[in-house]
Amino acid sequence: MILETAILDIKPGQTAAFEAAFAEAQPIIASMPGYISHQLQQCVEKDHRYLLLxxxxxxxxxxxxxRQSAGYQQWKALLHHFYDPFPEVEHYRRVVESPPP
Structure with a gap:
């Protein structure tokens, strides 16, 4: 399993519009082959910053x-204009996991 991470800095005053657009975009990514799950989290200290996992x-x-799908073109049209700067995307593989409580 691979974890994609991206820190999304949203242009000032556009967080509500971004969240609405993300809600519309979620089904696109969720329909892709190989997709498992995602989370979008908002930073507590900087409310214009989000973490996409x-x-x-x-x-x-x-x-x-x-990224080579027609769905990505829809995703891009819905979301990419909100970012400033454009996010760096990284991928991680699990090395250690804690046991369940």
């Missing part, structure tokens, strides 16, 4: 499957 089965499911 997406779990994929394989790296290529994101970098090739999603």
């Amino acid at each position: 997406v779990h994929w089965e394989r790296l290529a499911d994101h970098t090739e499957g999603f």
Whole structure:
């Protein structure tokens, strides 16, 4: 499993519009082959900053499957104009996990 991370800095005064657009965009990413789950979290200290976490089965499911899809073009049209600066996306693989409580 691969974890995609992106810190999304949203242009001033546009957080509500971004959240509405993200709600519209969620089904797009969720329908992609290899998609497992996602979370969007808002920063407590900087309310214009969000953390996007997406779990994929394989790296290529994101970098090739999603990014080369027609769905990505819809995602891009809905969301990319909110970012300043454009986010850096990174991918992680699990090394250690704590046992359940």
